[in-house]
Amino acid sequence: MTESGRASRASGRQTRKSLFTAATELFLEHGDAVPIAQICAAAGAHPNQVTYYWGSxxxxxxxxxxxxxxRAGQQAEDAAAGAETVREYTELLVGTLLGPAAPSVELFTSAMLLVARRTDLRELITDTLRTLHTRGEDALLRTLVRTGWTLxxxxxxxAKAFxxxxxxxxxxxxATGESFGYSLEEAVAVIFANLQIPETVLSRAID
Known part of the structure; x- marks a missing residue:
């Protein structure tokens, strides 16, 4: 490959990265209603480059x-990694996903609804869910091994239920915004009710 060809490919990778970074920031702040022109302006790119790299x-x-x-899933696992009890572990895990990482989770729920009418994008959602579930299995297994909790x-x-x-x-x-009625403790209880973690296990130390 010629020097000019390598430079062109490097420039293309940088443009794609810039568009993805700009889109991430804007989608997280404003949702999927952000116009392509706004994304491109933030990335210093042109609208046809979005079509070139992603098609739509x-x-x-x-x-x-x-x-x-x-990233949200990893952030939650990292936040809970130092927990000393199962209760603290679950509170940190859920608190991160419903707190600091909530915009990222909200974005994904919007994407799941979008693919209901864009079935050509369904594989992206399926693969991501598979990764989340696998990581969840690994994290749950590590906790099980350390506490003796039986599922x-x-x-x-x-992991899928979680x-x-x-x-x-x-x-x-x-959907409810400020009227969302769950405290962290209640959210933890709702999510782990399906896992049926008894009180004796919630208070158990993680060795």
């Missing part, structure tokens, strides 16, 4: 949302 604004939005929720169902089922409950609460929070 919808695909860009879904890719941004998928990356955002994966009522397969660990894969419990994320389904999180998405449900986030949708409620998004």
């Amino acid at each position: 604004k919808e695909r860009l939005f879904v890719e941004v949302a998928c990356a955002a929720v994966l 009522r169902a397969g660990i894969d089922v419990e 994320w389904s409950a999180v998405f449900g609460l986030v949708i409620q929070k998004t």
Whole structure:
């Protein structure tokens, strides 16, 4: 490849990265209603470059949302990593997903609704959910091993139930805004009711 060809590819990668970064910031702040022109202005790019790299604004939005929720999941796991009890672990996990990381989770719930009419983008959502569930299984397994907690169902089922409950609460929070009636303690109780964690386990120390 010639020097000019390498420079062109490097420039293209940088443009794509700039568009993705700008789109992430704007989508997180304003949702999927952000116009392509605004994203391009923030990235110093042109609208046809969004089409070139993603084909449509919808695909860009879904890719941004998928990356955002994966970061949110990792952020929650990192926040809960130093917990000393199962209760503290669950509160930190849920508190992060419904607190600092909530905009990212909200973005992904919007993306899930979008693919109901854009089935060509469904694979992006499916792959992301699979990754979330796998990571959830790993995190849950590590906690189980350290506490001796016995699940009522397969660990894969419990991981899916956890994320389904999180998405449900986030949708409620998004829809009701200030009237969202759950405290952190109540949100933890709602999400883990399906896991049926007894009080004796919630107070158990994580070795």
